[in-house]
Amino acid sequence: MNEVRTRFAPSPTGYLHIGGLRTALYAYLIAKKNNGKFLLRIEDTDQDRFVEGAIEVIYKTLKLVGLQHDEGPDIGGPYGPYIQSERKPIYLKYAKELVERGGAYYCFCSKERLDQLREEAARNNTVFKYDGHCRNLSRDEVERRLQAGEPYVIRQKVPYTGTTSFHDELFGTITVENSTLEDGILIKSDGLPTYNFANVVDDHLMKINPVVRGSEYLSSTPKYNLIYESFGWEIPKYIHLAPVMKEPGKKLSKREGDASFEDFYNKGFLKEAIVNYVALLGWSPGDDREFFTMDELIEAFDIKGLSKSPAIFDINKMRWMNSEYIKKLSLEEFHKMALPYYKDAGLPDNMNLLRLSSLIQGRIEILSDIPDIVAFLKVMPEYEADLFVHKKSKTTLENSYENLAKAIEVLEMLEEWTEERIHQVLIDLITQLGVKNSQLLWPVRVAASGKLVTPGGAAEILGLLGKNESMRRLHIGLDKLKAALNL
Numbered sequence: 056m057n058e059v060r061t062r063f064a065p066s067p068t069g070y071l072h073i074g075g076l077r078t079a080l081y082a083y084l085i086a087k088k089n090n091g092k093f094l095l096r097i098e099d100t101d102q103d104r105f106v107e108g109a110i111e112v113i114y115k116t117l118k119l120v121g122l123q124h125d126e127g128p129d130i131g132g133p134y135g136p137y138i139q140s141e142r143k144p145i146y147l148k149y150a151k152e153l154v155e156r157g158g159a160y161y162c163f164c165s166k167e168r169l170d171q172l173r174e175e176a177a178r179n180n181t182v183f184k185y186d187g188h189c190r191n192l193s194r195d196e197v198e199r200r201l202q203a204g205e206p207y208v209i210r211q212k213v214p215y216t217g218t219t220s221f222h223d224e225l226f227g228t229i230t231v232e233n234s235t236l237e238d239g240i241l242i243k244s245d246g247l248p249t250y251n252f253a254n255v256v257d258d259h260l261m262k263i264n265p266v267v268r269g270s271e272y273l274s275s276t277p278k279y280n281l282i283y284e285s286f287g288w289e290i291p292k293y294i295h296l297a298p299v300m301k302e303p304g305k306k307l308s309k310r311e312g313d314a315s316f317e318d319f320y321n322k323g324f325l326k327e328a329i330v331n332y333v334a335l336l337g338w339s340p341g342d343d344r345e346f347f348t349m350d351e352l353i354e355a356f357d358i359k360g361l362s363k364s365p366a367i368f369d370i371n372k373m374r375w376m377n378s379e380y381i382k383k384l385s386l387e388e389f390h391k392m393a394l395p396y397y398k399d400a401g402l403p404d405n406m407n408l409l410r411l412s413s414l415i416q417g418r419i420e421i422l423s424d425i426p427d428i429v430a431f432l433k434v435m436p437e438y439e440a441d442l443f444v445h446k447k448s449k450t451t452l453e454n455s456y457e458n459l460a461k462a463i464e465v466l467e468m469l470e471e472w473t474e475e476r477i478h479q480v481l482i483d484l485i486t487q488l489g490v491k492n493s494q495l496l497w498p499v500r501v502a503a504s505g506k507l508v509t510p511g512g513a514a515e516i517l518g519l520l521g522k523n524e525s526m527r528r529l530h531i532g533l534d535k536l537k538a539a540l541n542l
């Protein structure tokens with residue numbers, strides 16, 4: 056059996072779309088599962104869409120997520136070059152050969168003529184289709200016009216009658232009437248190929264099999280097969296992947312910030328979590344396992360688990376999965392990732408941030424949640440005195456006032472300001488007063504944080520804040536209670 060060789064063939068847009076990442080991942084898994092090769096090919100023949108630095112983004116992102124290619128523009132390989140714009144002469148040579156073989160022809164139609172055809176089609180409410188005007192030019196005429204330097208394109212010559220079938224590993228056998236196909240352009244007037252031609256030539260020359268790509272190419276595949284057949288080339292296996300959607304009928308949108316790997320990575324999703332989640336978008340291992348490392352994916356992957364229906368990208372599911380990945384980090388790893396977010400939140404340098412990390416690690420879904428969660432440590436939030444009243448903790452304005460005042464007294468005297476000591480004096484005070492734990496700890500925590508929910512309890516927060524800031528806040532809380540009680 057021939058070596059399994061798959062490729063990822065992105066157009067350099069400047070970002071990696073989630074759907075593209077998934078295609079790359081599945082192509083990679085299929086190759087690795089079969090001890091084959093995974094190639095990177097850059098499809099940049101649409102020079103109008105050139106984006107500066109976009110190819111570097113592709114290298115960087117694939118490396119980051121661990122989809123290391125075996126051949127590609129940056130590392131070379133036996134079938135290079137791997138950037139389509141550098142393969143221009145190759146396509147032209149094969150296009151001319153296809154003309155010789157009767158599978159293509161030169162077309163000299165002017166833009167004006169084609170525009171006119173388009174307008175006519177629009178007027179008649181029909182879909183524009185090239186009318187084959189140049190399909191049967193004589194060899195002599197073609198030669199003469201080429202000699203005269205007339206601009207031209209090369210078009211595919213699709214049969215007008217009959218049908219073309221192809222087999223997809225997922226979607227089965229698909230048959231189309233040739234009359235629905237068009238004499239599409241293979242070589243543009245700038246001498247560069249269209250995707251429709253370049254993909255066939257490259258997949259053949261680079262010995263790609265199977266071809267793994269998005270299902271948006273399903274409808275063009277018959278035309279590709281006609282090209283393979285004209286050349287007498289072996290047709291590869293096809294695996295077309297169903298799309299990833301935001302909701303049924305709605306695409307992920309770059310503009311709404313939910314389409315690219317980078318969008319999510321920059322929001323503080325871990326790359327492992329993104330890859331793990333994306334792997335499950337349209338593929339199932341056949342059991343209820345949800346967590347996979349890359350090696351486990353290679354082990355478990357099987358195209359039988361691919362789904363034919365569009366996958367729905369569920370951001371909440373990915374957030375949950377990310378929170379699980381965050382929990383699995385060591386405290387040191389998590390702390391390193393959290394530090395830039397503490398900086399963003401403007402937390403003071405002398406705060407025990409490692410302790411803070413240990414308090415929040417189990418509570419956040421994505422790293423960019425951090426600034427909001429810790430903001431109260433930097434600036435005391437505004438709050439109303441009602442926050443002290445909590446049924447479950449059995450606190451009222453009155454008992455909160457009394458207990459907070461007592462807590463302030465003992466804390467004022469505490470010299471060794473550590474979490475342990477703070478905890479100890481508060482517990483001692485609870486015993487001495489004979490109140491419920493929550494009746495003291497609730498008002499202290501509320502006054503220290505101004506919040507209903509906090510990472511850590513009263514002693515942890517006071518420990519982080521330091522004595523001066525703690526005492527300042529507790530006094531503000533006491534004043535608030537005083538005012539509310541009209542004392």
Ligand code: GLU
Nearest residue numbers: 064065066098254268269
């Ligand atoms: N270059 C194409 C794109 O970025 C991908 C083509 C393919 O996978 O065959 O959409």
